[in-house]
Amino acid sequence: MLKANILFIINPISGGKKKAKIPGLIDTYLDKTKFSPNYSYTEYIGHAAELAEEAAAKNFDVIVAVGGDGTINEIAAKVMQYKKVLGIIPFGSGNGLARFLKIPLAAKKAIEVINRFKLQLVDTATLNEKFFFNMAGMGFDAHISAVFAGNKSRGLKGYIEMGLKEITSYQPQTYSIEVDGVNYTREAFVVSIANSSQYGNNVYISPKSSLTDGLLDVCIIKPFPLFKIPILAYHMIRATTDRSDMVEIIRGKQIKISRAKEDSIHIDGEPFFMGKQIEIDVVPLSLHIITN
Known part of the structure; x- marks a missing residue:
């Protein structure tokens, strides 16, 4: 079975939480029989969207936001545009969308949710486009x-x-x-x-x-x-x-x-x-x- 290319886009400052251990946790707990992982870090506002668009154009199948609702927003818009799949590892101040979707706040458990790969098609919205x-x-x-x-x-x-x-x-x-x-x-x-x-x-x-x-x-x-x-x-x-x-x-x-x-x-x-x-x-x- 072909592995899905998966990119983890990590916002290093979201929620004021340190994320140095995230790649190690992913490497340990991600199911490597299903996924081939890669990592990118955001450096400024809007960078997550740029990284997501670049990844989608390179045929990454799954793009995971490691951050809060703002990081998710940038990435999800590009995931929609290129008809890819969004994953979330919550690391924001409030994590509103992740909590609604019952995605665990503990990184290890959020990775396990990605491993199970249960997809849902959800509504989105626009405000002045x-x-x-x-x-x-x-x-x-x-x-x-x-x-x-x-x-x-x-x-x-x-x-x-x-x-x-x-x-x-x-x-x-x-x-x-x-x-x-x-x-x-x-x-x-x-x-x-x-x-x-x-x-x-x-x-x-x-x-x-x-x-x-x-x-x-x-x-x-x-x-x-x-x-x-x-x-x-x-x-x-x-x-x-x-x-x-x-x-x-x-x-x-x-x-x-x-x-x-x-x-x-x-x-x-x-x-x-x-x-x-x-x-x-x-x-x-x-x-x-x-x-x-």
């Missing part, structure tokens, strides 16, 4: 992503500290939202577009989201007084935001959002600056991914 796979959005979470991008202290602790510092001064915005032709006007603290259920770290914004239903969930966190932060956090941790009066969820395929000014957005946790008009579309069953 940029692909995302887990979550995109605007409002406070996008603001924090932009501020956090300049922070050298990666990881969950730094993210929480930054959020608590910024939340007291952040002002909600008004959004005009069209979902499959139906119009809504909402003042919102956050507008998240969920393909899967969680941001990461088992913090759920859309507990009933599915990667295979051909729909996206528009999750609107309403303005709230600061004393209600623990209540919102409880719902997110308990995966009950769909039952909270602080959150509204609207499901659909085609979404248009208008806002008063140009501002930050995030795509799988990575910040971008975009204009007033945002268009989001689901791309049903468009990515082959190794799942548990």
Whole structure:
């Protein structure tokens, strides 16, 4: 039986976690009767996409993201384009997509998932023609992503500290939202577009989201007084935001959002600056991914 050529693209700084031992673990635990492994390391933002495209053109069958949701985003877009297979070894701050797919956070067990090679075809989405796979959005979470991008202290602790510092001064915005032709006007603290259920770290914004239903969930966190932060956090941790009066969820395929000014957005946790008009579309069953 022919071995599949597999490339592990390793982001050395994702999640603030060291990855020097990863090639050794792969060499030890990867099933060499099925796979012929190779390794590349990212050196800058956008490099993972370049490495994935080069690998796909060289006829690598499987491309594995060793990093977080941002690394996965860069690689998955190229995997889709070249109709290859995506694997994940989670090494991010939150690992939202990997957690949703029940891929173990322990590298050895994630390699064992790759060995079993169970494939699933999943939905993807675009925001102003940029692909995302887990979550995109605007409002406070996008603001924090932009501020956090300049922070050298990666990881969950730094993210929480930054959020608590910024939340007291952040002002909600008004959004005009069209979902499959139906119009809504909402003042919102956050507008998240969920393909899967969680941001990461088992913090759920859309507990009933599915990667295979051909729909996206528009999750609107309403303005709230600061004393209600623990209540919102409880719902997110308990995966009950769909039952909270602080959150509204609207499901659909085609979404248009208008806002008063140009501002930050995030795509799988990575910040971008975009204009007033945002268009989001689901791309049903468009990515082959190794799942548990």
